[in-house]
């Protein structure tokens with residue numbers, strides 16, 4: 001059987017790293033296309049600023065309906081010095097420079113990185129509908145969107161999404177609040193507690209036997225039949241991507257507040273867990289716009305779901321999936337359990353990410369355990385994928401400057417579930 005026109009043997013000869021990937025070994029891949037001039041990059045800093053301005057217009061609304069926020073959907077940047085010491089000890093290495101954790105596990109409402117992309121796509125759609133029907137103007141105080149009148153208006157429309165869990169949670173919560181009918185198509189790897197929580201929030205949850213791609217296809221097909229239905233397409237969405245990219249402007253501010261310079265002598269290296277690619281891709285795009293050559297971005301994927309790595313390495317992007325290569329896409333990192341990368345992301349990030357590495361599930365649990373012991377921070381397994389990055393970079397002899405590990409989720413994990421994960425990471 002051919003894979004994108006070549007036999008498996010030919011692919012392996014061309015890309016010997018595939019052997020290790022197929023055997024589920026952890027790998028570190030340096031991107032040979034980094035720094036090439038991007039071809040046909042259709043996005044600019046202006047696009048990110050437009051998304052940021054949209055979030056700002058919605059601040060009064062968020063403040064009103066989610067009183068636990070001050071209207072700003074943002075997360076803390078935390079120095080994790082004890083964890084740095086723990087990593088150095090566990091892996092017998094020295095990590096140069098500061099180690100910081102970008103705590104998207106603390107993002108209000110959704111408790112994961114999906115609050116960035118998911119919320120942006122939803123507010124853009126809601127705004128467009130309301131502006132288009134002349135019941136809102138851009139100069140209004142958007143807290144009016146919490147009025148009954150708007151809830152009734154939005155209840156004539158529906159929003160659908162396919163998800164392994166967290167995007168479903170973010171889409172399930174916000175549009176339901178606005179008044180939309182929400183349906184979430186979940187893959188078989190979605191955690192039970194995520195489905196339960198969504199139903200509790202009023203969303204319709206449809207479960208599928210297959211993986212992420214199956215859930216996404218099912219949602220897309222169901223939505224296409226209805227004019228009033230809007231589909232959040234995690235495999236191909238500019239609006240998700242731009243929502244994530246806003247994080248770069250926010251991170252710049254947080255680094256400034258700490259007087260952390262980013263320049264040639266103090267580069268910034270960022271480690272991002274990767275599923276379909278929108279989250280890490282959008283953030284890396286934004287960081288590249290903000291910091292240029294002084295930022296380095298690495299993506300991290302489970303050894304059982306290295307879809308972005310294979311897509312980038314073979315240059316086939318969404319034309320191949322891990323299952324084509326006999327890789328099973330079964331991982332405890334539900335947020336990263338994606339067999340086929342986003343069509344939107346791969347081509348776009350190709351020239352500005354530094355590399356991709358893979359990580360075993362056992363190591364995710366181990367790092368989850370270590371992080372709690374060192375810093376008292378509770379994350380979900382997917383959110384630890386970035387944490388081994390500074391060790392890789394240190395072992396390669398580089399790594400001066402500032403390291404930011406992106407923690408992508410965890411706040412909504414029920415305590416009993418978290419405790420089990422923590423126990424699995426005990427030596």
Ligand SMILES: *Cc1c(COP(=O)(O)O)cnc(C)c1O
Pocket residue numbers: 112113114166167273274275276277278279280281335336380382383408409
């Ligand atoms: C979705 C998700 C990611 C990765 O984002 P993608 O856009 O799928 O690449 C990382 N961590 C967690 C916890 C997630 O839910």
